[in-house]
Amino acid sequence: MRCDVLIAGAGPTGLVLALWLTKLGIGVHIIDKTSAPGTTSRALAVQARTLELYRQLDLDDAVVAGGHPVPAVNLWVKGARKAQVRFETLASDLTPFPFLHIFPQDQHERLLIDRLEQLGVSVQRQTELLRFTDEGDRVVAYLRDPDGREQVCEAHYLAGCDGARSRVRETLGQSFPGGTYKQVFYVADVDASGPSLDGQLHADLDEADFLAVFPLAGTGRARLIGTVRDERAEHAETLRFEDVSERAIKHLQVAVQRVNWFSTYRVHHRVAERFRHGRVFLLGDAAHIHSPAGGQGMNTGIGDAVNLAWKLAAVMTGQAPDALLDSYEAERIGFARRLVATTDRVFNFVTAEGRVANLVRTRLAPVLIPAVLHFEGAREFLFRTVSQITLNYRGCPLSEGSAGEVHGGDRLPWVAANGSDNFASLKAMTWQVHVYGEASPALREWCSRRNIPLHGFEWLPQHGAAGLERDALYLIRPDTYVALAKAGGNPGFVDVYFTDHGIKLRPACAIPTAH
Template sequence: MKQDVLIVGAGPTGLVLALWLTAQGVKVRIIDKNVGPGPTSRAMVVHARTLELYRQLDLADAVVEAGHRNPSVNLWAKGRVKARISFSPTGGNLTPYPFVLVYPQDHHERLLEARLAALGVKVERQTEFVDFAHDAAGVSARLRLPDGGSEVCTAQYLAGCDGARSPVRQRLEVDFAGGTYDQTFYVADVDVSGATANGEAHISLETGDFVALLAYAEGRGRLIGLVRETREDADELTFADVSHRAIESLRLTVDKVNWFSTYRVHHRVADRFRRGRVFLLGDAAHVHSPVGGQGMNTGIGDAVNLAWKLAAVLKEHAPDSLLDSFEAERIRFARQLVETTDRLFTFVTADGSVADFLRVQVAPALTGIAYRVGGVREFLFRILSQTQLNYRGSPLSRTAHGRVQGGDRLPWVRVNGLDNYASLAAIAWQVHVYGEAGGDIRTWCAAKHVPLHVFPWGPQQAGAGLARDAAYLVRPDTYVALVTEGARPEALETYFAEQGIRLSATSA
């Protein structure tokens, strides 16, 4: 049977793509060469923007309940707290999830896979992608089955979600430009005790050493540190072999090491995220340093961005050109992310007395001072949480006067228990008006089967940057496509005509 989409790789990116496509009635097949979900924690952080998107499939509450909320990050230098960055006071006005959620990737994958199974789709384990051919008619992929046999799977589209060494990318012959840092990192999942085993995140800076602690359960956490010395035997190191100076500065006692590994950090972005009927997502398309815990969240963002577009094209509600916007929107963000994390990584790992002085003495003091400024707090939270991510300049975005423009994430507003994000659970086009909606816009939305949500006007809406009585056309992935002052239906009509997107009764 021909599939709509063959997904290679059942990490978070592939699983989220499969979930969002299946929820929209798209037939998917998802394969993975491994026996089961990864046995180790790996990616740990789930950011606010990911949780906002998870509300579309009623996943957010389950993930938050299973994970551990880190409400703040404590920055230490030379054994003293120099800054405490608390998310709730600032983030509480921006998102329903004003915290950093720590949720180990192995548990995360199991939850996603169980949700997918509940929708009737099973991950085909020990099934390996070998090669493929594609043309205007579709994709034919050769697979190696668990018994050693082979099979040819035909599909309309192929999604490579198969990691940094992606066989799909290699067969596609797409360049993966970038490099590998000289330094070796270590990660350790540990049982800990002491004053800093308090459920918060801690970063400890020492001369020639640093470590980050992310708590994910009471008395348990992830340590991320740097192996300063150049070691030929890095793969054979144990926790006892690495420096504990920064750990000891946290006054932290490591009672048990449950898992330890070393790794090298890469910074690369694929030259293309799409070629014909084949797409690259997640680590197959971009890898970068672990600074800020952005990697897994970015892959999930890739999946949500692509899913609604694939569904629209497969249902013949949009032209193939809509799929080009996936690369246009996501490659720009990936490049910005690699550039930003590269600078931070270089600063954190730089050698020498001057670098040590700036990192240990100057940076923590400046951070503490800057964070007392409200605008700085908000900016840092938006960047970390990915709520700042926007698609301004995208082929799908139409700019407008005002703070909220086409391509922006729709601001979250909750007043008297009325949450404007509740309607975003529908993976569909919709229109929001804050204030009064005239008869013309109501008539147009009814005729086009586009849900219209009208919210009262007040200071919170104005503070969020929304314009009174304007119409916000919201995409199925909850980003604003168009803002039209005065809620003019002709502007919406023109937008859909220019994009070649056909609305139908099923769009609601």
């Protein structure tokens, strides 16, 4: 068996990687040791940045239609709602998706599998990666198929998307430094009623145990996520919902009619030392795991997949040298480390024990949080951070220059005007140039000669407000991040950029357009 990329693990990270690579013309073989997709899930949140990236695969509409947008987050203390943060009033000019979106992982996986099958690729189930060797020019992997027979698969590259207990990471002998939270988490999908079943997200700040109510699609459906730290945590495997439900009933006024699913688990906070080893890569939970605070885990794994996919495709098609793949680790590992540190601080705040911690959480936080969030800048910063639209690759090898407030490595600012937006052209998984204002004749001629799409936008006040500079050129990567930002629109800078990075453009179907 031979393929371009062998993907171990068919969770959201592996499926998105397979989808992106397939759309880019790269042959994949994706395996998973389970017999079927999951029917329950812990991951719920699909952040705005993920939905933006999903526009490249025409997945955004399906995810939005199949899930539940959360318009606000509420903080409760002693059985009363003390603070609220509304998303639509602070993010409508930042992204086409100004909300937190709830779309359970099991539904998410089924959608990705269906789209992958439409492209002629199926997950090979009940297939286990036993071992592999990196031969320098290929990876030789040994698989156990559903009948228990051993198969050999040769691939140009291997992607380990096989979760926290990754066989790929273990085979590499890769350490996974970090720790384990002492709290036991529980998750319960319920049919219920009460003031916290209003389609919004609710979190209880009372005692040392964390508790949140996440809305699900449909009336009266919700997911409760909480922690247990006392003597009950020592016997987590025997816990029932009745053992942990008292706080939800009393503090968040949840009246439960039926429990559809209940489970307990422990959470780690770890980041692998390396994300690349020769022809082998680690993505998603195989590379980093952290607390569920902020709903970042699944989205970060999807971001890993998008980042790696276009680079693998460029190398496989001869458009770029193998060195381009080093930028995957350079760009993603720093973000993973910052994310683990941030979610760790948030989680420790909401679960810290002791008199002072309880005082801060129950007395000071309900007063200070609304006061701070009264300022538009604070609300915008919160949304940008949680939604991952602030994630950038500044200072990384592929990021150069600045123009206005936009730097190489930034997410391109979203601007909607006159019934359209500047993200429409980003559906094409290709290099492209944006100019807001007037593109110079030299730049137009250069882009036409090099077959790189040039998208010119009439200058509007909204562009300046978003941080863009008039008449500057913005070179956009296939994953929609800004590679190069330069004032003046001199195409020589783009020429030097591609030469320095050894990137060769293949003929593009698109032609220069104006908007």
